Amino acid sequence: MAPLNENQLEQIRHERKEQIMSAALQVFADNGIKLTKISTIAKAAKISHGLIYHYFSSKEEVLYESLQWATAVNTSINFLEELGEDDLSPSEKIKKFVLYAFSSTSSTSSYVFRIIQNLDNKEDTPQEIKDYVDSLGTMYINFLTPLIKEGQEYGEIIQEEPEELVGIFLTTLSGVIADDITFWQENTERKVEILLRMITTR
Amino acid sequence: MAPLNENQLEQIRHERKEQIMSAALQVFADNGIKLTKISTIAKAAKISHGLIYHYFSSKEEVLYESLQWATAVNTSINFLEELGEDDLSPSEKIKKFVLYAFSSTSSTSSYVFRIIQNLDNKEDTPQEIKDYVDSLGTMYINFLTPLIKEGQEYGEIIQEEPEELVGIFLTTLSGVIADDITFWQENTERKVEILLRMITTR
Amino acid sequence: MAPLNENQLEQIRHERKEQIMSAALQVFADNGIKLTKISTIAKAAKISHGLIYHYFSSKEEVLYESLQWATAVNTSINFLEELGEDDLSPSEKIKKFVLYAFSSTSSTSSYVFRIIQNLDNKEDTPQEIKDYVDSLGTMYINFLTPLIKEGQEYGEIIQEEPEELVGIFLTTLSGVIADDITFWQENTERKVEILLRMITTR
Amino acid sequence: MAPLNENQLEQIRHERKEQIMSAALQVFADNGIKLTKISTIAKAAKISHGLIYHYFSSKEEVLYESLQWATAVNTSINFLEELGEDDLSPSEKIKKFVLYAFSSTSSTSSYVFRIIQNLDNKEDTPQEIKDYVDSLGTMYINFLTPLIKEGQEYGEIIQEEPEELVGIFLTTLSGVIADDITFWQENTERKVEILLRMITTR
DNA sequence: TATGAATGAGTCTTCATTCAT
DNA sequence: TATGAATGAAGACTCATTCAT
Incomplete structure (x- = not known):
């Protein structure tokens, strides 16, 4: 199988991030920030917890970007x-x-x-x-x-x-x-x- | 030297408990229950964290008794x-x-x-x-x-x-x-x- | 790079569990249950103490599973x-x-x-x-x-x-x-x- | 009341020590050394835990002296x-x-x-x-x-x-x-x- | 990109020991 | 001598983060 080309990768990256941020918003809202576990967000987003660190550098960044995204999109x-x-x-x-x-x-x-x-x-x-x-x-x-x-x-x-x-x-x-x-x-x-x-x- | 008598002890115990509960209420209110650290309550009450366990059996008991006390006192x-x-x-x-x-x-x-x-x-x-x-x-x-x-x-x-x-x-x-x-x-x-x-x- | 496949993971999990249980048995036997520190088991198994909690939910479960395993294996x-x-x-x-x-x-x-x-x-x-x-x-x-x-x-x-x-x-x-x-x-x-x-x- | 004289004090000291050691032996035997709490010995001897440190410098000394005393007396x-x-x-x-x-x-x-x-x-x-x-x-x-x-x-x-x-x-x-x-x-x-x-x- | 194994800092709780009275 | 309040070191357990594959 041919490897994905740059566009497709970008596409996946984008989807994954939204998937994570969407899940994160709900989980953060339900549990509060400190009490939200990365693993819970991962579960909600149906991905492994490790993957979150490919897209965000820390829990706080997930929070921050999710908020920005929510404001922009929603x-x-x-x-x-x-x-x-x-x-x-x-x-x-x-x-x-x-x-x-x-x-x-x-x-x-x-x-x-x-x-x-x-x-x-x-x-x-x-x-x-x-x-x-x-x-x-x-x-x-x-x-x-x-x-x-x-x-x-x-x-x-x-x-x-x-x-x-x-x-x-x-x-x-x-x-x-x-x-x-x-x-x-x-x-x-x-x-x-x-x-x-x-x-x-x- | 004679040990403290029962009255004096009762006095100290009473003071200490109120000191702890008073601090606990504020700290619990500020941080939420799960996020409240016993050590923070201790710091706020200006005592060592160990002492809290002389007066309460767990973080939860601190919470419960503090709530009761607040309602009664206040x-x-x-x-x-x-x-x-x-x-x-x-x-x-x-x-x-x-x-x-x-x-x-x-x-x-x-x-x-x-x-x-x-x-x-x-x-x-x-x-x-x-x-x-x-x-x-x-x-x-x-x-x-x-x-x-x-x-x-x-x-x-x-x-x-x-x-x-x-x-x-x-x-x-x-x-x-x-x-x-x-x-x-x-x-x-x-x-x-x-x-x-x-x-x-x- | 592709993640490990299920077989390899199963392999690792199996090894690690045995490594832990084997160490645990000896440490429990040497020190008694209450006095056995998770950190000692971890040291004996040459892993971090945190990892033990990936495989077992508590000290007691380590004990229980180790006993079962010892009986089965031995x-x-x-x-x-x-x-x-x-x-x-x-x-x-x-x-x-x-x-x-x-x-x-x-x-x-x-x-x-x-x-x-x-x-x-x-x-x-x-x-x-x-x-x-x-x-x-x-x-x-x-x-x-x-x-x-x-x-x-x-x-x-x-x-x-x-x-x-x-x-x-x-x-x-x-x-x-x-x-x-x-x-x-x-x-x-x-x-x-x-x-x-x-x-x-x- | 006149203070106790030297003999009487010596008498009390002696009684107390035996009281402690006798309790300690049983408690140590029942629970093992590390798992024996000073407070349990104190309870068994019907004294306060603080008092033990008037007669012994540490838990280990309680143990050691108790063993010696048991061998000598019993x-x-x-x-x-x-x-x-x-x-x-x-x-x-x-x-x-x-x-x-x-x-x-x-x-x-x-x-x-x-x-x-x-x-x-x-x-x-x-x-x-x-x-x-x-x-x-x-x-x-x-x-x-x-x-x-x-x-x-x-x-x-x-x-x-x-x-x-x-x-x-x-x-x-x-x-x-x-x-x-x-x-x-x-x-x-x-x-x-x-x-x-x-x-x-x- | 994706997974989950692995690490270790941080928090609750216990208990030997000290100390004011 | 006697009491028990007070302290803090140590141990179980959780979880953000890293890393090999």
């Missing part, structure tokens, strides 16, 4: 961008955003939330990852802040310092997602409506 | 009872309860919340501790449910299935406490008011 | 069966049996004896191992009892309750083997003849 | 001397000696046997204790050898090199005592008679 980003262009009222956009955050279809996104949760206030988190988390947070803030302001103009959102509202709301959101997202995945719509009452006028 | 229980007798409207009582949960004087309470957080959905949690967590949850539910119902009669609380409201509210509360309580300890009153909007009428 | 069993068919008088068979028990080729057998020694009357011995020891004892009893009876009919063996004779003889045998088998490995034949005088007629 | 030595003067035939003396070794009344002596057993072939035994064991062995050899020779003259004992007979016999004896002395404590007389058949003519 793209909360894309979602946010599209949402920005939707023809909805500010509070409806916020609701859609929350629904999205809770949705299991966007499970990767929930993985990312839960992983980030786990990172917070751990002093041994590598700077790279901290930076990533910060940038992600900033992204959400940058998305929500104008919506809140707009909503306030429309009278849909209560009159409070917008930055503070965003802070309270995102803090709450990330708290409950990290805590037990499954609770919010039953009866989601109703629960989200109640959650939103925090900041809406009616 | 006495959510007493607080809840007194609050029940206060001359306040239902929604005011709920507010006071949330303020208490966030208060730094009851910082142990935040530790307990965060520890419990960490236990959930881990299948290897010892039954004893699961039972403890359940009983604590029940206590809060039993406290909150009648207040919610009463509040609904007064028209202060929105008309939703009370059990579901309690669920959503406690889930949110425990989520945000576990996530990052310090956020809620600045400007607490204002933030709590916003949080309460979830369930109060306008 | 095949007292086969020996006993063949001996049963030999064309010798009962007392000659018993003598051959004792010589075999002392023989250095069957030195593993001395390890097993010494290990069993160490287990007796320890209440924390796992049931599995107790069962194994019992079954081994039964095997020897079942072999010896008919020989003793036959010998008594031939007038070669003294007239005592056969069960008691077997008990005394096996107890003595296991005691001396466990104590210091090397003593019996010089001048074995003569010493065994003297030992056998316990139960033979003049 | 005095196999005295027994042997008296036995030497008894008006019995050589083989009867040997029998009496074996019965004594097995007797539970002389339990201390059985302790010593079992402890010594445990020491053998352990390379980390302190020289002091090795010397003690050797001297004890020599004592038994010196006692038995003339009896064997005498017995051979009387025709009671088989004609073999006396030194070798003594060796075989003592080796067997120490083996079975170390193995499971309780077995020999039922029906002792009959069992001992059978054991003696090894070296006797009838």
Whole structure:
């Protein structure tokens, strides 16, 4: 049999990495970072644990690349961008955003939330990852802040310092997602409506 | 020289145990159970790791006794009872309860919340501790449910299935406490008011 | 380069396990079970201590499997069966049996004896191992009892309750083997003849 | 109350030491040396573990002094001397000696046997204790050898090199005592008679 | 590229020994 | 003399990482 050519190899490399990162995200989210064993990721990705070290230099790199990949691919980003262009009222956009955050279809996104949760206030988190988390947070803030302001103009959102509202709301959101997202995945719509009452006028 | 008498020994034992449990609560809360090292607790309590095993038979027992102690000392229980007798409207009582949960004087309470957080959905949690967590949850539910119902009669609380409201509210509360309580300890009153909007009428 | 195929791996695993069990038997026999350090077994087997846990789940399992393996390999069993068919008088068979028990080729057998020694009357011995020891004892009893009876009919063996004779003889045998088998490995034949005088007629 | 005077203190010191050594012998015999915990000895002696270090500098010293004390007090030595003067035939003396070794009344002596057993072939035994064991062995050899020779003259004992007979016999004896002395404590007389058949003519 | 055998640093736990009282 | 609190060295076991094939 002829050896694989360069393209095919590249193809395999690519598939394998995604296979690993996809498995890693879930495992990291389920068990936390330190408690995640390389061997568990390997099992989830149906490969040998040794192979992971062909594609990543360490557990931390698996984590970091997986997070980046999740953000790029699964793209909360894309979602946010599209949402920005939707023809909805500010509070409806916020609701859609929350629904999205809770949705299991966007499970990767929930993985990312839960992983980030786990990172917070751990002093041994590598700077790279901290930076990533910060940038992600900033992204959400940058998305929500104008919506809140707009909503306030429309009278849909209560009159409070917008930055503070965003802070309270995102803090709450990330708290409950990290805590037990499954609770919010039953009866989601109703629960989200109640959650939103925090900041809406009616 | 005469050995210490029983009183003095009892005194030392008592101090030492509290010293350990107090340190343990914080360390467990910060790092999660599995990731908490006995040596870290020892360092935090400024004793040698060996000594912990004079007072507790295992890491798990440290955890269990610490939780019990926190509940007893920090006495959510007493607080809840007194609050029940206060001359306040239902929604005011709920507010006071949330303020208490966030208060730094009851910082142990935040530790307990965060520890419990960490236990959930881990299948290897010892039954004893699961039972403890359940009983604590029940206590809060039993406290909150009648207040919610009463509040609904007064028209202060929105008309939703009370059990579901309690669920959503406690889930949110425990989520945000576990996530990052310090956020809620600045400007607490204002933030709590916003949080309460979830369930109060306008 | 291609990874090792299943056969080669099986080969390595097999070798390694035997290497470990062989070392373990000796170390357990020399030091007793509790006092045997995994690291000592590892050193004796010229591997790292970590590797032992690839092949066995705990010190106890090393012990248990090693005992089983020793019995299977060293095949007292086969020996006993063949001996049963030999064309010798009962007392000659018993003598051959004792010589075999002392023989250095069957030195593993001395390890097993010494290990069993160490287990007796320890209440924390796992049931599995107790069962194994019992079954081994039964095997020897079942072999010896008919020989003793036959010998008594031939007038070669003294007239005592056969069960008691077997008990005394096996107890003595296991005691001396466990104590210091090397003593019996010089001048074995003569010493065994003297030992056998316990139960033979003049 | 007046403080204790020098004599009384000396008295207490003496009692305490014996209390400890007596407990230690049994505990060492039951559990082996390394596996014996100071705390177990302390419990058996009904004192605190700290106190042991007032009387002995280390676990090993407890062991060593206890052995010496057992030999001196309980005095196999005295027994042997008296036995030497008894008006019995050589083989009867040997029998009496074996019965004594097995007797539970002389339990201390059985302790010593079992402890010594445990020491053998352990390379980390302190020289002091090795010397003690050797001297004890020599004592038994010196006692038995003339009896064997005498017995051979009387025709009671088989004609073999006396030194070798003594060796075989003592080796067997120490083996079975170390193995499971309780077995020999039922029906002792009959069992001992059978054991003696090894070296006797009838 | 892919596998899993092999290593060793790190964590819980036990226990001899020390020491304040 | 007597007690038991306190310490830390040592041993079982886990798991990230390396490496031969």
